[in-house]
Amino acid sequence: MRQPTAAYHTLMTPDTVEGLRQRLLQFAQARDWLQFHSPKNLSCALVVEAGELLEHFQWLTDEESRNLAPAKREAVAAEMADVFIYLVQLSSAMGVDLVQAAQQKIDLNEQRYPADRARGHNKKYDEL
Amino acid sequence: MRQPTAAYHTLMTPDTVEGLRQRLLQFAQARDWLQFHSPKNLSCALVVEAGELLEHFQWLTDEESRNLAPAKREAVAAEMADVFIYLVQLSSAMGVDLVQAAQQKIDLNEQRYPADRARGHNKKYDEL
C-alpha cells in the first residue's frame, strides 16, 4: 500500500512543512497514535533523536564533522529527518506554526545580535 | 537595520524551509559565524535547545502538557523555533534537503509500521 500513499502525497500536498505536517497527522491517525502524542512525549522523543544525531559527532573533531564519508552523511540525514518529524508533530500537538515561529525568532535575534557587534565571536547576546 | 532585512525577506523568499534556510545563511554570514557552524557544533546547539524545550514539560503530567497556559505555550513555541533554526542551519552545513529527508523517512516508516499491525500501541517496529 505504500505506492498509492506516496502518489497521493506527491499529487495532493505541496512539498512544504504544512504538507509534511498533514501527512504525519494522517500517518498517526491511521495507527491511532495521537493518544501517545502529548507535547511532553513528543518533546522526549525529539530530544532522544537529537541525541542520536549528536552521537555521530561525539568523538569527531570539528574538521572531521565537516567531512563525513557518504554512508555516515546518509545516517546523519536520517537522524535529522527524525528530529524534524517529531518537531512537526509537536507543532501539530501545540498548534504552533513552525516556520512563522522561526521567522519571529530570527527577527528577535537580529535585534539581539547586531551584525557589527556580534561579528566573528561566539558570545551570548547578554555578554555582547 | 531590521526593517529592510525583514522587508527583503517578505518580498523575496517564500515562507518555506528553503526561505528560512537562506535567511539564516545570510544572518550567519553577516556575523561571520559560519566558522562556528560545523555539523558537530550545530548538533550540540540543537540538543541543548531540545533540552530547553523538554524543561517546560519535565514535571508535568501528560494531560497538563496538553493544556498549557498561553504564556507557557508562547515559551514552548520559542524553544521549538530554536530547535528548528539549528536544524535548518545543520541542513545547510550538511547539504541535506530537510523536507525531502523527512518524506523519505516517512516512506520507510510506512513500511516498518503497517497500520493494521501498529494500531493503538507504542511498540518499536522490531517488536511488532
Added chain:
Amino acid sequence: MRQPTAAYHTLMTPDTVEGLRQRLLQFAQARDWLQFHSPKNLSCALVVEAGELLEHFQWLTDEESRNLAPAKREAVAAEMADVFIYLVQLSSAMGVDLVQAAQQKIDLNEQRYPADRARGHNKKYDEL
C-alpha cells in the same frame, strides 16, 4: 534550619553515593516531592541538565573546553552536580546500585574494547 541538616549529614552519613542518595531521599520526602519522581520524569530532568552542561561547551573548540576560566569552571561543576543529583535520585526510584552498575559496565567494556585493538582510535566496539 539548614545548619542542623548539614550537621546531621556530616555526622551520620559517609561522603559516598549512598550517603548522597539518602540525603536526597530525605530532601524529597520533606517536600513531598516523591510523587513527581517517577523514572520517566527524573530521566527528563537528567537530560535537561545534561543539555545545560553541554551548553557551556557548544561553541568552544576542544582545546578551549580543556582550559576554562575559573568562573566558567564553577558553572560547569554546578551543572555536573545537577546531572549527578538526578542520576542518584533515579537510582533510588529504580532500586539500582549506581556504583555497582558502573563497575559491571566497565567489566563489559574491558571485554568489548581489548586494549591492544582499541588503542588510540575512537571506533565503536562493533567496528573494531
Added chain:
Amino acid sequence: MRQPTAAYHTLMTPDTVEGLRQRLLQFAQARDWLQFHSPKNLSCALVVEAGELLEHFQWLTDEESRNLAPAKREAVAAEMADVFIYLVQLSSAMGVDLVQAAQQKIDLNEQRYPADRARGHNKKYDEL
C-alpha cells in the same frame, strides 16, 4: 585478562566514586583515549547516553515507568551506568569532586526550596 583486573579492583580500590574514577582513568590510559576525553566531547557523550536512557521511557506513562519488566529494568540500569561513567570521566577531565559538588548543590537547594513553602508542588524556586 579481565579476572585480574576485576580482582585488582576489588582488592585495591574502595567501591566509591573515587575508586570508579581511578579505574576509568586507567581504562582510558591503557587505550590512549584521553586525547578524545575533552570536557566538550565527554559532555556530548553524556547527553547522548542521557537520551538513550530517556528513550526507554518516551512513550510510557508515569505509572508504567514506575513498573518496568525485569529485562527493561536491566536495560535502563545499563544506560544509567553509561551516564555515570561519562560523568565520572568528566569529573577527571575537569578536576571536579563530584560528590562534594553535589553536596554543595543540595546545600543551595535547601535554601532555595524551604520545605514549608516547596511542599507538594513542582514550581521552580524563582516561582515559589
